[in-house]
Amino acid sequence: MLKCRELAQLASEYLDGSGPKSLKWQIRLHLALCHNCRRFVRHLRTTRELAARVSALEPAPKGQSAKIVQILRSRD
Ligand SMILES: [Zn+2]
Numbered sequence: 069m070l071k072c073r074e075l076a077q078l079a080s081e082y083l084d085g086s087g088p089k090s091l092k093w094q095i096r097l098h099l100a101l102c103h104n105c106r107r108f109v110r111h112l113r114t115t116r117e118l119a120a121r122v123s124a125l126e127p128a129p130k131g132q133s134a135k136i137v138q139i140l141r142s143r144d
Contacts, residue, residue, distance in 0.1 A: 070098045075105050079112050114143060 070078070075098050081087045082095045099106050118139055122132065 069101075070094050072098075072102065072105055075099075075102075076108060079105075079109050080116075083109070083113055083116060 075095060078087065078091065078095060082092065099109060118136065121139065122136060125132065125135070
């Protein structure tokens with residue numbers, strides 16, 4: 069089984085949907101069994117979504133950090 073450290077390194081690829089299928093299953097198995105990594109991947113996904121949204125707001129408006137805080141709060 070994958071180690072947590074290995075999963076952390078592969079998580080980004082996993083969220084992209086890239087990488088071999090066998091690896092995806094290993095990651096899914098690990099996530100099914102490991103609460104910490106589930107949380108880690110969930111946070112990583114959220115961060116990536118936020119980064120995508122923020123980069124869609126170009127040109128960067130004033131008060132962008134306030135906007136990020138607002139988005140973060142709305143997700144909890
Ligand atoms: Zn783990």
